[in-house]
Amino acid sequence: MTIQRIDATWAAFFGLLSPAFLLPGIQVVAHHQLVDYQGVWFFRHHASLCLSVPPDSVKGIQAVVRAYTVESLFSEAGIRALLGPRIERIIGPAYQGYVERPQFQSAPHPGVRFLSRADRLALQQLADACEVDAWEHAGISFDEPHVFGCFVDDHVVAAARHRPAWEQTAHIGVVTHPAYRGARLWARGGECGDGAGVGGRVHRA
Numbered sequence: 001m002t003i004q005r006i007d008a009t010w011a012a013f014f015g016l017l018s019p020a021f022l023l024p025g026i027q028v029v030a031h032h033q034l035v036d037y038q039g040v041w042f043f044r045h046h047a048s049l050c051l052s053v054p055p056d057s058v059k060g061i062q063a064v065v066r067a068y069t070v071e072s073l074f075s076e077a078g079i080r081a082l083l084g085p086r087i088e089r090i091i092g093p094a095y096q097g098y099v100e101r102p103q104f105q106s107a108p109h110p111g112v113r114f115l116s117r118a119d120r121l122a123l124q125q126l127a128d129a130c131e132v133d134a135w136e137h138a139g140i141s142f143d144e145p146h147v148f149g150c151f152v153d154d155h156v157v158a159a160a161r162h163r164p165a166w167e168q169t170a171h172i173g174v175v176t177h178p179a180y181r182g183a184r185l186w187a188r189g190g191e192c193g194d195g196a197g198v199g200g201r202v203h204r205a
Helices: 003-013 055-065 076-086 117-129 132-138 185-195
Strands: 025-030 041-045 048-053 112-114 147-152 155-164 170-176 200-204
Touching: 003 041, 025 055, 048 055, 055 076, 117 147, 117 155, 132 170
Parallel strands: 025 048, 170 200
Antiparallel strands: 041 048, 112 147, 147 155, 155 170
């Protein structure tokens, strides 16, 4: 999966071709893949900012965004100024990261392996040790096939999931035991997930 194909995949997500998607500045499009989403998705890529909005909001928002720069709009203050009282909540920003195989630097990861049904208790113990929000944000379920665990003394202290998404991308979710955060264990788990298919949306907890 090359960066060019990632760009093309995201462009198609918003109903655009890559050249239009990568144009500098702000553009507003009607929901494409997000057709049933009653919200606004801001996607910034270098000097371009794409707003995906409900179809009936396109013209109104297009008229207003002309007063903004990419930098001024891609901020909480800019979003609140643009949408005002229509906002129920703001989620993000959330980094979307990709790496091509030639640039991916593997590191030793002893103690990291696929989790099986026999590891369910150990995974449950990790879930119990984590804050509810941290576990939910990682999006790890006990019955999905691509879950990896990092073991220390027979305990799962970090877990990562690799869930195939659209095109050749994957959703990566990672969670670490509170006592082991900062120990780079999450990088090991995420790396194993990457080995199952490079390119993913990374959700770190």
